[in-house]
Amino acid sequence: MVGVAGVAALETGAIPGRARLHEALGLTGPDGVVPDVPAGPVVSGSFNSFGRRTEVGYSIIYPDGYDASVTLPVVLVLHGRGGDHTSAINDLGIDRYLTATVRAGTPAFALATVDGGPNSYWHRRADGNDPGFMLDQEFLPLLADRGLRTGRYGVLGWSMGGYGALLWVALQYWQRRVRPGSRAVAVGALSPALYREYDEVQPGAFDGPEDFDQSQVFGRPVGFRDVAVRIDCGRDDPFAPAAHELREQLHAAGGQQAGAHTPGYWRRMLPDQLRFLGGKLGQ
Template identity: 55%
Template structure:
């Protein structure tokens, strides 16, 4: 016997209700798929496009880092177009994300070309410096003696000063793992950091939530908990950006709420992706140029 009109209607309403409930669960984060769904619906925003311009001059080098337990560390300095490589420019350190290295800021994000496209209009051109901080150190001292923060302070910055760059007040930009590292560095040395941009920072409120390998254990997590005391960041010229569909968005919102005054930046359509980071790069570099 074929189904009645009433039974078909009831089934349709049930399916619609189930579908609505499923969307609600995804939206609330109770089941996975929110970011995938929002990306498919175009709700995470457009991907940024690296400008098709020639970058300025670059210098690269390596050194054996005592602070990083004898690791061979590579670095690159990107200058604005037309700048000599001995120019006394202020420094912005770019701290890469997990799995990255000193080339990530340029080869992956294209920050040298974003800088080349806009530096002529900046009040304070700067040299953008990227260095190997370790693929998964999370930019803090680890139990094996690898200390990328100390490397920045005692090994990299003196080398940059020897090349004529200004290192008395520096800028920072970091994304994901590097965003966390930038917060750690700025909180430890607020006297040294003139301005900082933190992008999609890898933040967790509890050790039980931490991605494996980010910390050596609960004690290490507690010793590097940027939520524990946010007062050193008070008054810092700080910009924090995070995509609304980023897995770190909730923790980042909580962190931003604890800052005085509230930082620049905000929460835009986006996820934890290179496309989002590229889209945000022009305004973030401009922020540094106007606040160094």
């Protein structure tokens, strides 16, 4: 498990001094506390992915009180850099946050996590690794075969996965191989790893300037048409200015709260994100 300081270093290349100072002064806000409620059923497995060129692990998370065979809408969960399909539970406790969200009155839904690659940034890479193909052509059909509703689904991600969730929606009317009758209708991003200039990106995030330009989230509002968007980012997060800019461009929900690029901030914001996504899917 990557530590709090390590997460910031992974995504930004440095641990921001301002964030350290504000954390010491108690200005980055409290860490989110995982709810003291039971976790629901979790179905885990793997499949040989043509798109990822490797064996891919996944987990489907249900709220407590719901059997794993029940038909529910679903939210795809995209992990951050260095993570995998287990990170949402192990690092964020998202299984218990899901139970708490549903118990508080949000219409029930499931979460589906999958391995996107530790440094893929959730887009097609020069080596042939294509997480987008995997999500659309392999993972969504797998979820449908398990009885989940994939005609209208949500996407949630943090850090690298927050960028990936936004990119997935931005490209769904551009480069995506759109599955008939299946589309994302809501997206939530926590501290999305957004870069405005190529010279700001961390090594390995993109294959070069052309890949960076083709994988931009900014300037693609048509992809977000009829999609509910929520973007949250801590004020002491290095990605805060870019997240604010995109939120303004898209007239998205969310905001900038006290916080840095840490799992504690993501846990604190998970209840708002899950209520947002579950509410949109339940409409």
